[in-house]
Amino acid sequence: MNDRIVVGLDGSAESLAAAHWAAREAVLRGVPLDLVHAEEWSSPRDLPVPTSEVRRRWAQALLNETADELRARHPELDIDIRSIDGGPAAELAGVTSDANMIVLGSRGLGTVTGFVLGSVGMAVIQATARPVVMVRANEDAVPHPDGRHAARDLLVGVDISRPCDALLAFAFEEAARRACALHVRHNWALPPLVGYGAAYDPRVHAQLEMSATGSLSDVLGPWRDKYPNVGVIARASAGHAATELVEGAAEAGLVVVGRRIRRSSIGAHIGPVTHAVLHHAKAPVAVIAHE
Structure with missing residues (x-):
């Protein structure tokens, strides 16, 4: 793996905001930052499409100006x-296959958007096994005076x-x-008990919560030992x-969620919880692929 962070840039x-977040993360990790522009231009019928030279100059100016600012x-x-020509999702997934992380911009309270009509963010998440971070254009995503992430x-x-x-x-x-x-x-659902009274029996509820809490503590035990300086609130x-x-x-300051790696092209590649968090969470969201 090449130690680097890749951020997709389209001028939005x-x-x-994603570029600034990625720059702070790259400094934190001590790795280089790659700014990548990938866009597939299209236009409604009868409207002119910018020439390849115009598109190239615009993309280069965007990349240079952002790099200078960072x-x-x-x-x-x-x-x-x-700058890469071609379908953004496929190109970005390709150039980040050996990177530490890819960072993209995301519009909240709707569809996760990237470069082309909201399809790119989701497509990249589905196509790569690398961590993908989606960043909003909100107050927490803009640069901070000390050049670091917000203390959250x-x-x-x-x-x-x-x-x-x-x-x-x-x-x-x-x-x-x-x-x-x-x-x-960790959230769990009440089992389908017979009768409404049993489902709301506080003794049953307390027993189930105690069991779930114990199981979560067992899962976290080795990680607490490995990272003794990290305070954990479970x-x-x-x-x-x-x-x-x-x-x-x-x-x-960051929400971390997972998605299962699916070898089949059939079925959802992003689970309902991760999908909902990507749509509605105000903080940057890191999506981690796992078996």
């Missing part, structure tokens, strides 16, 4: 730029019934780099994971 406010803020950062804790959602080592490895490492606390959330509770994570994202 979201992608510029170098002024982070003079120690090694920045490379490149991290939030990770785990399903202890499935493998979650990849998520926890990323979350603990990131929290250790930022010297911040890590909030771990909670297992009944309810919807997406709601819990979206609400927690309001106070988080």
Whole structure:
């Protein structure tokens, strides 16, 4: 793997916020930053499409101006730029196959958007096994005076019934780099008990919560030992994971969620919880692929 972070740039406010976030992350990790522009131009019928030379000049100007702005803020950062012709999703997934991370801009409260009509962000997440971070064009995404990420804790959602080592490895490492606390959330649903009374029996509920809390503690034990300096605030509770994570994202510096790697082209590649968090969380969202 080449130690570097790749950010997709298209000139939107979201992608510029992503570039600033990626630059801070690259400084934090001590790795180079690649600014990549990939765009497939199309136009409604009867409207002219910019010539290839016009498109090339525009893309180069965008890359140069953004790189200059980032170098002024982070003079120690090694920045490379490149412009690629072709479908953005496929090209970005290709150039980031050996990178540490890819960072893209995202418009919230709707579809996750990237370069072409909202399809690129989702397509890149599905196409790559590398961590993908989606960044909003909000106050937390713009540059900070000290050139660092906002001093906020991290939030990770785990399903202890499935493998979650990849998520926890990323979350603990990131929290250790930022010297911040890590909030771990696991949500579970009440079993289909016979009769409504049993479902709301506080003794049954307390028993189930105690079992889930114990299981979560067992999962986190080795990671607490490996990262003793990371403060962990873990909670297992009944309810919807997406709601819990979206609400927690309001106070988080980064939300970490997972997606299962699917070898088949059939079926969803992004689960409903991750999909909801990508749509509605206000904080940057890191999507970690796992088996």
